[in-house]
Amino acid sequence: MTVRIEPLPGETPPLPDAGLGALTTDRGNLPLDTVDVHADVTGLVAGVEVSQGFRNPYDVPLEATYIFPLPDRAAVTRMRMEAADRVIEGALKERGAARADYDAAIASGRRAAIAEEDRPDVFTMRVGNILPGERVTVRLTLDQPLPYEDDAATFRFPLVVAPRYIPGTPLNDAQAGDGVSLDTDAVPDASRISPPVLLPGFPDPVALSLSVTIDPAGLPLDEIRSSLHVVAQDGGGDSGPTVRLQPGERLDRDFILRLGYTREDTAVASLTLTPDTPDTPDTIDVADVAEEPEQGTFTLTVLPPATGGAGRPRDVVLLLDRSGSMGGWKMVAARRAAARIVDTLTDRDRFAVMSFDHEILRPRELGAGLSPATDRNRFRAVEHLAGLDARGGTELMTPLAQGLLLLGRSGDDRDRVLVLITDGQVGNEDQILARTASALAGIRVHTVGIDRAVNTGFLGRLAMAGQGRFELVESEDRLDEAMEHIHHRVNAPLLTGLSLDWSGVDVDPETISPHRLGALFPGVPLVVSGRYRRAAADGSVTVRATSAEGTPWRQDATTSMSGSASATSIWARAHLRDLEDRYAVIGTSDLERRIVDTSLRFNVLCRFTAFVAVDSRVAAEGGPSHRxxxxxxxxxxxATEQSPPMPVMPAPMMPAYGGPPPPPRMASPMSAPSGPPMPAYGGPSRAASYDAEDLDVPDFMSGGAPLPPSPRPAPARRSRVGAAARPTPTADDLPALIKAELDGLLALAGAPGPERWRHLSDLRSRLTGLIEIARAESGPADRLTALADSLKVTDDPAEQSRLEELWTLTVQELTACTGDGGTGRRSFWKRPG
Structure with a gap:
C-alpha cells in the first residue's frame, strides 16, 4: 500500500541544533533522558506503549518525579518497571493503598514506581531508589479510540503539560504534590498539575522517539497528515505504513496524525459484540461465569448522512478567551474563528458575544441580552472581535455561567448553542463542570481548542456534558479546515431525540456511555458502548430519532462479533470518566466505591486508583537521598514575553495567614516556575466589566444548585442560613452554616451595589451567632470576629466605595473558614500523613 504523507499546515521545522543528549549542569543531568512512544493503529483503535527512561547521574540514590500528559480518552491498562536485570509488573490498587505500598518500599530501600492520574490527560510518575549510574525504564500500555469526523480519523498524542490558570485562595495546608503552583480552594491539587518549566535557550534534554504503524482494517485510507516532521516506511503486503518521527523534535506540543478516508454518503449503523474471555475481568463472581458465558461489551457506531434539511432558528452565545495564554497566533486564530461563526448566522437567529479574561467585555452596541443577527449587528460583533488582544487571567466560571443563563431564558422553539473558543488552560475543571452541570439541560455546548498543547481533557468533558463537539485547532493555517467542521456543528443537528431499541441483547443501562445520546450532526458519528449480560446469535439494535423536518427516522444496525480486548478497556475508561464527572457534581461515598470497583475489575487506571510496581530486593539502604x-x-x-495563565490575586484577596507552603521537591536548577511574576491587572479576580446592563450571576455558580426561576437572586433577608440553622446549632453545624453564607454571597455577586452593601451589613449581624458557636467549640472565632469588625463600616452608606474590597475580603475569609473549600469531600489526591 502506498499512501502519501503530508505535513499539517503551519508547522515549523525542528531546530537544527536540538541535541539528543542530556543537559549537563553543575548538579548533573536531568533524570528523564528518553521518551519512546509506539502506536499500532487498527481501524479506529490504537494500542500504545509509552516508555519513560530515567537515569541517575548523582552519587546517591535518587527519586524522580515526572508530571506528563497522556491522551484523555486512553485507557491505561498496564505498567511495568525494568531496572538492572529485573522486570516488575505493576499492580492496580486503590490510590491510598498504592501510595502506602510505594512509600513503604522507598523507606525500606527497595526500587518502586507509581503512576497516578490527576486529570483525564495529566498523570504523575514517581520512580524511587534509582541507584547511582543506574537506568530505570517504566512502560505504560494504553488502548485509545480514534475520533472520526468528516471522513478523517485523528490520532493525537500529547507531549507536554502546559501551564494552567489556577484561581482561588491558597490553602493553609501541606501541598498535595510536587509542582510549582499553590493549592487553592478552587484547585486543591494545583501542585500536582503544574510541573516546573525548562528555561528557554537550552538544548533538548530528552531524546524523543515516536512511531505509528497503521492498519486501515479494510477502510479506504487516502492520505496521512502529520503535525510534526515524519518519515514513512511501507509496511508491505496489505498492511499500512509505519510513520516515524524525525530526530530532533522536542516534547513541546501535541503529535497529531490525521488519517483521511472515503465513504458512501449514506447513513450506516454497526453493532459490535465483544464477549468476555477467561482473561477478561468480570463484573460478577467467577463462580457465575459458567451461567453467564455470553456477557461482554458492545460498541454501537452510527454514521449519519452528510446532509439534512433546514432546522429551527438558533440562539447562539459565543465565548472568546482573550487571556494571556492566548497571545500570538492563538489570538489571531481565535478572532478569526469567532468572526467566522458570527458570519454563519442568519436573520432568523439571535446571538451574543462575550470576550473574557479576568473581566468580561461585550460589544457596546449589542446590549446585555441576545441580539437579532442582522447584518448591522453581525458587523458590530466582528468589529469588536477585531480589536481584542490577549491579556489577564482565565476566569472562565463567570462568563460560562452567564452564557448558559442567557440561553436558559430562550424559548423551546429555538436551538440553543454555546460555543467556547479557548486553549482550556485552567486548573479548576471539576469545579466548573460541577457548578454548570444543572444549567446544561437543553443547551448544546461546542468547544474549540486553539493551541499546540490544548487541555483536551477539560474541553472534551465540557463538550460531552453539553452534548456538543470538540474541535482542535493546532495552527492558524488549519483554521479554515476546522471552521468548515465547526460550521456544521453550530447549525441545527440532522437528528435529535435519539433512542435505542434492543432485540435479543440484554443491556445493562447503568453501563451505557455516554449517558445521554445527544444529537447527530453531519459527518460526526455517534459511538455508544456499554456492557451486556447476554446476547442471542441474532441480537440487534435499531436506532430511532427525529429528523430536522420533524419526521421519524430509523436505522437498523448490522451486528458482528469481535475478539479485541481493547473494546472492553476503552468502554471502561469512558464509563469511569462519566462516573468521575458525576462525582464532581454529587460526590457520594457510594459513587466513589463504584468508581474504584469498576477500575479494579477492568484493570483500567482512574483518579481513585494507581499502578504501583515494587521490587522485592533492597537496593538502597535508608531510601533516596536526593529528589x-x-x-x-x-x-x-x-512566546517568552507572553503572559501565561497565572491567577489574578490582588492585594485584598491575598491570604492573611501563614507563610508559603514548603517548597516542592527539588527541581533542576535550569528549570523555572510556570510563568513570570504575577501580573498586576487590578481589581478582584471575580470582577466583570460590561458595556451595557449587568447580567446576573446564576445561583448554580455557587455550588451546583439548579438554575433559579427568577432572573435576580433572592434578597439578602431571605438568607439560606435562617432556613438551614437548627434551634441549637453545634460545631457539627458550623461548616454548613458558613458555607450557606458563602453560597448566598456568591449568588449575589452580580446584584446592584446597594443590594450587595445591605447584604454585607446584614451578614455582619449574623456573624455574631456564628462567632458564639465557634468560641464554644474551638472553631475559627478569631477569624470570624476580625471579619465582623471589618464589616462595621457597612452601617455607613457613604462608605460604599469600599464595596469591592470588603466583598472580596468576605468571600476570602468565609472560604477559608469552610476548611475544605466547601466540597465536603475527601481529598483523594492528598498524600497520606
Missing part, C-alpha cells in the same frame, strides 16, 4: 522534579518544555507557540 528531582523533572522540568518540562515551554509549550510551542508560547
Amino acid at each position: 528531582v522534579v523533572q522540568p518540562v518544555e515551554q509549550p510551542s507557540g508560547w
